[in-house]
Amino acid sequence: MAHPRSLVAPWSRLAASSLARRHPETPRIALLPLQSLRTAATKSKDKDKKKRKPRNTFVQYDLKNADQFSLIDAMHYIRAFEVGRNPSSSKYEMHIRLRSLKNGPVIRNRLRLPHPVKTDVRICVIAPPDSKHAAEARAAGASLVGEEEVFNQVKEGVIEFDRCICHTESLQKLNKAGLGRVLGPKGLMPSVKTGTVVTNVGATVKNMTGGSEYREKLGVIRMAIGQLGFTPEEMQNNIKTFMEILKKDIAQMSDRISKEIHEVVLSSTNSPGFTLNGEYKGPDSIPPKELSGPF
Incomplete structure (x- = not known):
């Protein structure tokens, strides 16, 4: 007859195998690959951020396809927006857009126009x-x-x-x-x-x-250049004087920073801006005398 201890061992093996079948081991979720994917995605984003350098110049638009006007035409349209207003209350304004660095020195000066505003x-x-x-x-x-x-x-x-x-x-x-x-x-x-x-x-x-004072702000210089009652000849003289002095200011700063005139816009107190092309009058412009009188 077999000893009781020799029968205990086989039964213990059967109990362990049955328990293993009844309660299989649950598979563990592999977290490591997912974490590695996340870190890889964040690293790629960080690399993209490092590649994008902040812009150090002001955004300038291409003027090739933009509508540009002569001085007579711009004054003609501006006066149409100012109909019914006192010619001495509203003023013509010049807006000079510069190609310049954001954090560089700015232009600031005062001048006396031939026809003061x-x-x-x-x-x-x-x-x-x-x-x-x-x-x-x-x-x-x-x-x-x-x-x-x-x-x-x-x-x-x-x-x-x-x-x-x-x-x-x-x-x-x-x-x-x-x-x-x-x-x-x-x-x-x-x-x-x-x-x-x-x-x-x-x-x-x-x-x-x-006199008139002007100062560059965010790459743009704004200054009152005349009153609505001014004739085209008076406006031409004021604009010419202003542009000559402004170019001298830019030339004096060429050693420290590069500045260039990108766009010249003429507007008024109640009108939109019109980009000037540098000409006094165009082929289809009205006679200057029609812009010299009252509205």
């Missing part, structure tokens, strides 16, 4: 109130003249002027007043670099009232 510019002059400089400023058309009076108004937040110049004798008082935090962000703080700290106050005020 009358604007209601309020000028503040910081000078001793009882001095001859203050008298010259008032005679030239300054709206606000003084020192302590101006300082107190600015500190109280009352800024009722569009331009601010300072006489050299009052520069030290201006710096002590600490108005840079208020006037600086508004572009009204007088400084030697911008030519607003002067010795001849009267002449400077006259140039500001009859």
Whole structure:
């Protein structure tokens, strides 16, 4: 007769095999290949981002297929948009689009046009109130003249002027007043670099009232070039003077950065812009005399 221990071993093998059949092992999900695919996709995206460099120039459109107009034709269409308005209230505006870098230096200047554009510019002059400089400023058309009076108004937040110049004798008082935090962000703080700290106050005020200021912003220079009552000849003289001075400004900056004129657009206060082709009149243009009178 067999020993009981010899029978236990076969039964244990049968129990283990039956349990294995009843409860098969569940297959495990392979996560590694999926994770590797995800990391590969993210790596490819990162490579694409690295390849795309940020644009350092402004977007310029091709003008080959764009409609371009002569000065007479552009003025003709613009005046049609301004019918019924006072010729002295609306103004012609020039828009010069430049090919330039985004983070480069900008062009900024002031000029006096052959036919000044009358604007209601309020000028503040910081000078001793009882001095001859203050008298010259008032005679030239300054709206606000003084020192302590101006300082107190600015500190109280009352800024009722569009331009601010300072006489050299009052520069030290201006710096002590600490108005840079208020006037600086508004572009009204007088400084030697911008030519607003002067010795001849009267002449400077006259140039500001009859002069025009322009500054490049986002690759575009905008400036009022005339009033709607101007004749085509007056507009031509103003545009020619403006373009000559602007080209000189660009030539002076050629050592630091390259700037080129891409497009010249003429518009008005209530009209769209018309790209100019550089010609005074076209073959089908109306006579200039018809643009010289009232609407």
